[in-house]
Amino acid sequence: MSSQNFNFFSLTIQKIDRTESGARIVRLAVRDRFSKKRYTLQRWALVLFSNGLTLYLKTKPDMPADAPNNYARYMLRLTPAMRAWAQHMPGGFATYYVHNPDRRRIDNNKRLDLITKALFQHSYDGRGIRARAHTMTWFLSKNLVDQGRIRWVSVASGTGQPTFDASTAFVSPIDHLLIDSDQDALDFSQKLAEEYDKNEDTLRFENLNVIKDAQKMDEVIAEFNPNCLDAMGLFEYLTEDEIVALLRRLYAVLPVGGVMVFTNMRDTHPNLDVHKCAVAWPGVQERKWKFIEALILEAGVSSEELTILLPDDDVYGIYGLVKSQ
Numbered sequence: 001m002s003s004q005n006f007n008f009f010s011l012t013i014q015k016i017d018r019t020e021s022g023a024r025i026v027r028l029a030v031r032d033r034f035s036k037k038r039y040t041l042q043r044w045a046l047v048l049f050s051n052g053l054t055l056y057l058k059t060k061p062d063m064p065a066d067a068p069n070n071y072a073r074y075m076l077r078l079t080p081a082m083r084a085w086a087q088h089m090p091g092g093f094a095t096y097y098v099h100n101p102d103r104r105r106i107d108n109n110k111r112l113d114l115i116t117k118a119l120f121q122h123s124y125d126g127r128g129i130r131a132r133a134h135t136m137t138w139f140l141s142k143n144l145v146d147q148g149r150i151r152w153v154s155v156a157s158g159t160g161q162p163t164f165d166a167s168t169a170f171v172s173p174i175d176h177l178l179i180d181s182d183q184d185a186l187d188f189s190q191k192l193a194e195e196y197d198k199n200e201d202t203l204r205f206e207n208l209n210v211i212k213d214a215q216k217m218d219e220v221i222a223e224f225n226p227n228c229l230d231a232m233g234l235f236e237y238l239t240e241d242e243i244v245a246l247l248r249r250l251y252a253v254l255p256v257g258g259v260m261v262f263t264n265m266r267d268t269h270p271n272l273d274v275h276k277c278a279v280a281w282p283g284v285q286e287r288k289w290k291f292i293e294a295l296i297l298e299a300g301v302s303s304e305e306l307t308i309l310l311p312d313d314d315v316y317g318i319y320g321l322v323k324s325q
């Protein structure tokens, strides 16, 4: 087993295999600062709480998430900060707070109380969102070596936080193009970039719907000429046809040697009922890695170019491509 430590997380390869099609499949243990021993009690308390919610939801299998008598949804909105946070779903601000639960306040000045903080730190959703970002960082750091200047497009960038975090793992200079359909998130990422000492000249922002304005997206990305592309937390909101079409387009603009990473929630998420009916995160289509693998191959990517990355929390599948032809 090989381990690697980064500034804010560690990652250990547990097993490397090949799928039937020949793609590489890598199982990983991902740990960050909230996995440390001193959090054991909090993490267990959260597991017990989530198990309680799961048991309750199992007694009401047909209840819609927005039913007035959904007590699981109610329980998760007891604190003002959780209620304020829930308003951001499914936008980029929701993941922003989960990426860094050490923030003291939520945007409308509600204090991030201990319960809300513990939910962000230890729930499977929180762990999975950070693990997918850390896995992206690791994959890119392995495959973007010797590229000179990195030209990095982030599709559905949200606030840009996971991209900016990942960018700290590189010494090469980076130009960023951040694309999102939410202008507020893009405006915020412009401010956030200052925290990461990004030079204004190295940043570009585009307000685009990458499905509806696909042609415009192609032009903007082609002009930027990227060698690195991420699309995190987007595919679960798209249909299969949209995923294949988007992958085809993104793959087409990538040069040989270019690298791309994207994600989709898995059906193995240990608290899927809680995610859907208590957190009530809207519109997510979880998918098996085998299913996503088939979509990627359908989009014209060869199996030798594909690596399927599966963190041990089982929440997200992360899919990395290195273009070779």
Ligand SMILES: C[S@@+](CC[C@H](N)C(=O)[O-])C[C@H]1O[C@@H](n2cnc3c(N)ncnc32)[C@H](O)[C@@H]1O
Binding pocket: 090, 091, 092, 093, 095, 096, 155, 156, 157, 158, 159, 160, 162, 179, 180, 181, 182, 185, 208, 209, 210, 211, 212, 231, 232, 233, 234, 237
């Ligand atoms: C869950 S957030 C993920 C943000 C960030 N990539 C991350 O990993 O934290 C999803 C983002 O996708 C954006 N989005 C959703 N559909 C989109 C579309 N069709 N075109 C562009 N952006 C889209 C939303 O505005 C939101 O900021």
